[in-house]
Amino acid sequence: MLKDMAKITNYFFRGRVAVFIFILLIAAFLRLYKLTSIPPGVNRDEASIGYTAFSILKTGKDEYGRFLPLSFQSFGDWKLPLYIYTTVPFVATLGVGELAVRLPSAIAGIATVALVYPLVMALFNNSLLGLLSMAALAISPWHIHLSREESESNVAVLLTTLGVLSFLHGLKYAKRAHLILFAAI
Numbered sequence: 686m687l688k689d690m691a692k693i694t695n696y697f698f699r700g701r702v703a704v705f706i707f708i709l710l711i712a713a714f715l716r717l718y719k720l721t722s723i724p725p726g727v728n729r730d731e732a733s734i735g736y737t738a739f740s741i742l743k744t745g746k747d748e749y750g751r752f753l754p755l756s757f758q759s760f761g762d763w764k765l766p767l768y769i770y771t772t773v774p775f776v777a778t779l780g781v782g783e784l785a786v787r788l789p790s791a792i793a794g795i796a797t798v799a800l801v802y803p804l805v806m807a808l809f810n811n812s813l814l815g816l817l818s819m820a821a822l823a824i825s826p827w828h829i830h831l832s833r834e835e836s837e838s839n840v841a842v843l844l845t846t847l848g849v850l851s852f853l854h855g856l857k858y859a860k861r862a863h864l865i866l867f868a869a870i
Contacts, residue, residue, distance in 0.1 A: 712823035794832025
């Protein structure tokens with residue numbers, strides 16, 4: 686009887702893992718396929734971030750001569766530093782272009798889809814709901830759109846999801862490190 690239960694449990698666990706990976710592959714495909722051409726062209730924010738990341742990479746200064754600033758002046762507005770500093774390694778390896786500027790947002794979108802499952806599990810302890818939530822976010826038009834262009838808000842969604850998950854794990858397991866991670870995010 687116990688062996689049968691173990692087989693059934695193992696079967697369902699492997700099935701959940703396969704569905705999780707399948708949903709993640711769909712999310713990755715929808716966010717990475719023709720990333721440099723859909724949407725077409727570079728918007729002004731993407732151009733600004735790409736140039737600023739390139740400038741930081743080459744000189745350590747933004748285009749206005751400020752050394753490693755915490756807020757970046759742009760074309761008539763100000764940009765937050767996290768996305769720009771995240772873009773620097775991509776510009777270093779891929780050069781200045783659509784791919785280097787958009788890839789951090791696409792990766793953040795894929796990571797958010799992956800984090801939805803453990804978040805729903807922490808909240809409701811329901812695997813089916815976790816997988817359905819993951820699938821809904823994976824095919825969500827607004828999330829796909831924000832993941833396919835430079836989007837500071839997409840990174841904010843990732844960090845918020847990670848922060849809430851860390852907070853819940855900190856409360857559930859009384860882990861101080863999780864609560865510190867939550868506070869840092």
